[in-house]
Structure formats: C-alpha cells, structure tokens
Amino acid sequence: MCGLVGVIGDDNLRDEIFLGLHKLEYRGYDSAGIGYIDGGICTIKCVGGVDKLQSITHAINSKVCIAHTRWATHGGPSVINCHPHVSAGKSVCIVHNGIIENCDYLKNKYNINCVSDTDTEIVATLIEIKYLRTKDKLQSINEVINELKGSFALAILFDGDNSIYFARNISPLLIGFGKDKMYLCSDVLGMPNASKYIDLPNLSYGYITLSDYKVYHNGSIANCNIVDVGIDYTSASLGDYPHYMLKEIYEIPKVLKDTISYYVKNTKLVNRIKECVHRINKVVLIACGTSYHACLMGEKFFNEMGYLAYSCIASEFVYDSIPIDKNTLCILVSQSGETADTISALAKCKKAHCKTLCITNVVSSTIAKNCKIVMPIKCGPEIAVASTKAYNAQVLAMYVLQYIFKNKKLSTLHTHINKLIKLLDVSVIEKQSIKYIKHILSAKNIIMIGKNADYVSALEASLKFKEISYISSTALPCGELKHGTLALVDEDTLVIVFDTISKLRDKTSNIISQIKSRGGKILVISNKENNAANYMIALPNIKERFLPLVSVIPMQLISYKTCVACGYNPDKPRNLAKSVTVE
Numbered sequence: 396m397c398g399l400v401g402v403i404g405d406d407n408l409r410d411e412i413f414l415g416l417h418k419l420e421y422r423g424y425d426s427a428g429i430g431y432i433d434g435g436i437c438t439i440k441c442v443g444g445v446d447k448l449q450s451i452t453h454a455i456n457s458k459v460c461i462a463h464t465r466w467a468t469h470g471g472p473s474v475i476n477c478h479p480h481v482s483a484g485k486s487v488c489i490v491h492n493g494i495i496e497n498c499d500y501l502k503n504k505y506n507i508n509c510v511s512d513t514d515t516e517i518v519a520t521l522i523e524i525k526y527l528r529t530k531d532k533l534q535s536i537n538e539v540i541n542e543l544k545g546s547f548a549l550a551i552l553f554d555g556d557n558s559i560y561f562a563r564n565i566s567p568l569l570i571g572f573g574k575d576k577m578y579l580c581s582d583v584l585g586m587p588n589a590s591k592y593i594d595l596p597n598l599s600y601g602y603i604t605l606s607d608y609k610v611y612h613n614g615s616i617a618n619c620n621i622v623d624v625g626i627d628y629t630s631a632s633l634g635d636y637p638h639y640m641l642k643e644i645y646e647i648p649k650v651l652k653d654t655i656s657y658y659v660k661n662t663k664l665v666n667r668i669k670e671c672v673h674r675i676n677k678v679v680l681i682a683c684g685t686s687y688h689a690c691l692m693g694e695k696f697f698n699e700m701g702y703l704a705y706s707c708i709a710s711e712f713v714y715d716s717i718p719i720d721k722n723t724l725c726i727l728v729s730q731s732g733e734t735a736d737t738i739s740a741l742a743k744c745k746k747a748h749c750k751t752l753c754i755t756n757v758v759s760s761t762i763a764k765n766c767k768i769v770m771p772i773k774c775g776p777e778i779a780v781a782s783t784k785a786y787n788a789q790v791l792a793m794y795v796l797q798y799i800f801k802n803k804k805l806s807t808l809h810t811h812i813n814k815l816i817k818l819l820d821v822s823v824i825e826k827q828s829i830k831y832i833k834h835i836l837s838a839k840n841i842i843m844i845g846k847n848a849d850y851v852s853a854l855e856a857s858l859k860f861k862e863i864s865y866i867s868s869t870a871l872p873c874g875e876l877k878h879g880t881l882a883l884v885d886e887d888t889l890v891i892v893f894d895t896i897s898k899l900r901d902k903t904s905n906i907i908s909q910i911k912s913r914g915g916k917i918l919v920i921s922n923k924e925n926n927a928a929n930y931m932i933a934l935p936n937i938k939e940r941f942l943p944l945v946s947v948i949p950m951q952l953i954s955y956k957t958c959v960a961c962g963y964n965p966d967k968p969r970n971l972a973k974s975v976t977v978e
C-alpha cells in the first residue's frame with residue numbers, strides 16, 4: 396500500500412529520499428512522486444517505478460523533501476492522481492497515506508474544485524484556506540484534522556518553510572532521528588539511516604526541523620518515547636538471492652527456530668497467555684488472506700482441545716452476527732499488524748469486551764498496540780508481497796498456543812521443532828519442485844485438494860500460486876470435488892493433492908482414483924510414497940503432527956518458480972500491496 400517518507404538535511408537529500416522510497420517499494424504501488432521547495436513548491440511525479448522517478452529527478456535544491464509511493468484507491472494510477480498534491484494557491488504540498496472518507500462532503504462544504512480524483516488534494520487546499528485565516532500553521536492543521544473522517548498519515552510542506560509538518564490518525568507515522576538528518580516515514584524500513592524513532596500517537600500533529608521536533612495532541616504537547624530502531628537491515632536486503640520471496644522461503648527454518656526459542660525464554664508472556672485459559676468458552680480467530688489460513692489451522696488445534704473455535708475472514712467478521720462476549724478469546728493474526736479489515740474487526744472485539752490476543756510480526760503495529768496480549772512471530776522483515784515465512788511462523792504460534800492451553804512444556808515443542816529443522820532442507824524441496832513447472836504451465840486447470848489440515852495447506856498453496864503466477868487455481872476439500880468441481884477434470888487438468896495424514900490416506904486414495912479415471916494428472920505432496928501419483932514431492936521425514944508447518948513449502952517454491960518462468964516479478968505482484976491499509 397502507499398508509503399510516505401520525508402527528509403530534512405543540508406545535503407544528499409536526493410540520495411536519502413530515494414533510499415527511503417526504494418525501501419518502501421515492497422509495500423506495492425503504481426506511481427511515485429516527490430515534493431520540495433526551490434523558489435516555490437516543486438513536484439516531480441510519474442506512473443511506474445521509483446527507478447523511473449529517480450531517472451527524471453536530477454537534483455533537489457532544497458533542505459526539505461517529501462515523497463510518496465501510491466497504490467491507487469480514489470482515481471486510477473496517473474500523474475495527476477499521484478502524490479504530492481499541491482493546494483489551489485500553491486502554498487501547501489502534501490503526501491498522504493490512508494483514506495479521507497468525507498472528502499466529497501468537504502469539497503461541497505468549502506466549495507473546493509480539485510484537479511485530481513483523489514481524496515488527498517482537498518486536504519492540501521483546506522490547510523491553505525485555514526492558514527490564510529489563522530496565520531498559524533499548527534492551528535490550521537489541527538482544525539483540518541478535526542474535520543477529517545477516515546485514516547491519514549500526512550507529511551506537509553508550507554512554501555518558504557524548511558520544516559516538515561505532519562498529522563496522523565490510524566495510519567502509522569514515525570519521526571526518525573539520523574546523524575545529520577531528520578525523517579518522517581510511514582514505516583521504519585523507509586529510513587534506514589535513522590538510529591532512533593518516535594512512533595507518533597494517534598490524532599497527533601506537529602513538525603520536524605533539522606534540529607528539533609514538536610508533537611501535539613488537541614493543542615497540548617504530547618509526550619512521546621524515543622526508541623532505538625533495533626532492526627537488522629541485513630535481513631531486509633537481498634544478499635545473494637535473486638528475489639526476496641525465495642530468500643524468505645529459505646529463511647523458514649531459522650524463523651521457526653527463532654520463534655520457538657522466543658517463547659521458551661519468555662515465561663512472563665507464556666504465563667499471561669495461560670491466564671486466559673480458565674476464563675474463556677469460545678475462541679474466534681480473525682485475519683485476512685494467508686494469515687486467515689493460519690487461523691484455519693489454529694481452529695483445528697482448538698477444536699481438538701474441545702473449544703468452540705471459529706475462523707473468520709476479518710472483512711466478513713465485522714458484519715457477522717457471530718456471538719462474542721467477555722468470555723470469548725479473539726485471536727487476531729496479521730503479519731503486518733496494519734491490515735485495515737483486521738483493525739476494524741479488532742475494534743468490534745474490543746467493543747464486545749472480548750479478550751484480545753494478536754499474532755504478529757510487527758510488535759509496534761496498530762493491531763499489536765490495541766490487543767491485550769501480543770504474540771510475536773520472529774520473522775524479521777517480510778518484504779515480498781506474497782507471504783511465506785510469516786505463514787509458517789503463524790502456524791507455529793498456533794502450536795505454541797496449543798501447548799500452553801494444554802499446559803504442556805514448551806521445551807518439548809522446542810525439541811520437536813529442533814528435530815524438524817534438522818530434517819528440513821529447503822534446497823532438496825526446491826530441486827524436486829523445479830521438475831514440475833512444465834506440467835503446471837501446460838495444465839488447463841489446476842486444482843488443489845486435501846483433507847482436514849491438508850485442505851488448509853491446499854487453500855494457502857492455491858492463494859500463493861494465483862497471487863504471483865496469475866494462473867487461476869481452486870482449492871477444496873477432497874470430498875467436495877465430486878460435488879461439482881470434478882466436472883472440470885480432464886486430460887489437461889493437474890490436481891495437486893496434499894496427503895500427509897495417515898488415517899485419512901485411504902479416503903484420499905479414492906479421490907485420486909476418481910481423478911485418474913477421468914484423465915486428470917496427479918501431483919502428490921506427501922511424506923509417504925504414493926504409487927498412484929503421476930508426480931510426487933516428498934516432504935521431510937518429520938513427525939506427522941508437525942507436517943502442517945512445512946507441507947506448503949513445495950507450493951511456495953512452485954509458485955515462485957512458475958512466476959519467474961512466466962517473466963513476472965514475484966516480489967511485486969500486479970494489483971497487490973504488502974500491507975492492505977484500506978477496507
């Protein structure tokens with residue numbers, strides 16, 4: 396989704412701003428632009444990549460610069476709609492993340508004509524109108540944000556002023572402190588030369604200069620904590636890998652190790668989770684996309700333990716009438732912790748006085764800040780839009796919860812995971828997977844099936860596959876095939892069968908026969924040989940009950956390889972954003 400960065404400094408502004416913009420690219424975007432002051436407000440914008448913007452930006456003769464990567468919501472990707480937006484009188488320039496829900500109302504109220512289709516341009520002109528009256532920049536910003544409905548992180552330039560002003564509501568915004576620079580950024584990854592930062596409070600506004608900053612809330616100074624960035628930027632760089640997605644798949648063993656080690660050491664957090672156990676009678680797991688699939692896996696674990704457990708897609712949960720109350724444990728799963736649908740779902744949980752626990756990779760995120768208990772997954776930054784390592788770690792977090800709820804020792808789980816990691820060689824799976832890309836590419840239909848936890852793996856595999864290969868695929872439980880989708884099966888159909896549960900193997904074999912007798916080809920992903928399969932990928936020989944942690948890895952790799960074979964960029968699939976911050 397959109398990213399914003401601002402820099403103040405005496406030199407190297409061009410390098411710094413493009414460094415930040417490049418780091419924000421992973422979020423997904425379709426156009427980019429910068430704004431600065433050089434004898435008046437100047438903007439440079441383009442549809443396409445940051446590289447393109449950089450090639451048309453020859454120098455920035457300014458002490459301040461703001462920049463933006465835009466993921467189109469209000470109005471298509473075009474130079475006019477691209478940020479920054481400049482006020483009608485050309486004295487205010489802004490970049491904006493989020494959505495102004497009442498922009499049409501404000502346009503009518505103030506009789507403002509905008510040249511773009513965006514919900515942002517109106518804000519620039521509104522600040523200008525207020526400033527012309529008040530002659531006070533902070534007061535004008537405060538008045539404007541009190542009129543805005545929706546979410547916003549705003550970086551604002553006033554002509555003739557070498558400060559960057561800001562305001563935020565819901566959408567994240569940080570002040571960064573560098574050696575001889577000050578930053579404003581929507582994401583800590585976008586200011587790699589900052590050593591410390593402030594995570595700005597909701598509904599705050601203020602400004603930064605080269606040597607100072609002020610943060611206000613409702614007219615009064617807001618107290619803010621300055622914290623160390625504490626990010627290992629090497630984990631956010633490619634190293635020798637051609638793409639982040641491949642790198643992140645290869646990081647899965649380490650991520651599993653780091654995540655379980657964290658819980659074994661963190662008894663305080665484990666005890667807090669234990670306290671929940673006695674007071675709940677229902678578990679609701681809520682998320683979107685890949686994280687939702689981790690919920691489906693968790694739901695099975697809770698059901699096995701005798702809990703009423705339901706997984707809900709966040710955008711549906713908000714309008715569902717599923718009963719929840721103070722005895723409900725709501726588990727919100729979000730890699731980024733900034734997914735708008737999941738944030739809205741969390742608001743509903745809190746309104747109903749549920750217990751809230753989140754599983755997230757970003758402990759400073761909005762979701763983490765608003766949940767009673769925060770369960771981190773220790774993935775390091777996940778840059779590729781298609782989530783891989785975070786999924787495996789989210790599923791591990793579900794095992795951690797199962798152990799805690801059953802009052803079993805986490806050290807035992809630790810031992811199991813260590814054994815698993817020793818047997819998990821991603822390169823061995825990669826070598827097997829490559830062989831089948833030609834069959835995938837020649838198939839007319841691709842169907843993925845499985846029973847029970849294997850069905851969840853099929854769902855996640857199918858999402859991953861279509862997300863980056865742009866080839867349609869469908870996932871369903873084995874038993875459902877004969878209720879409709881079997882009509883698709885012919886000689887040009889490839890059915891990918893997840894088969895990791897020994898007690899269900901006979902049933903799965905029946906389905907394989909039904910497919911083969913209609914000419915369909917079968918690719919089995921399993922820890923056991925399957926003679927009926929046309930093609931086979933062997934999973935590592937680990938304990939059966941831990942296979943859900945690894946069974947999707949072959950399809951993560953196949954999706955990646957297919958995407959690359961088709962000439963697409965797996966890290967930035969079309970139309971998608973890493974963190975979906977709009978509903």
Ligand code: M6R
Nearest residue numbers: 684685686729730731734781782
């Ligand atoms: O950051 P979140 O886990 O809340 O994101 C949820 C989904 O947007 C995300 O998992 C999405 O489905 C991925 N791109 C899938 O690879």
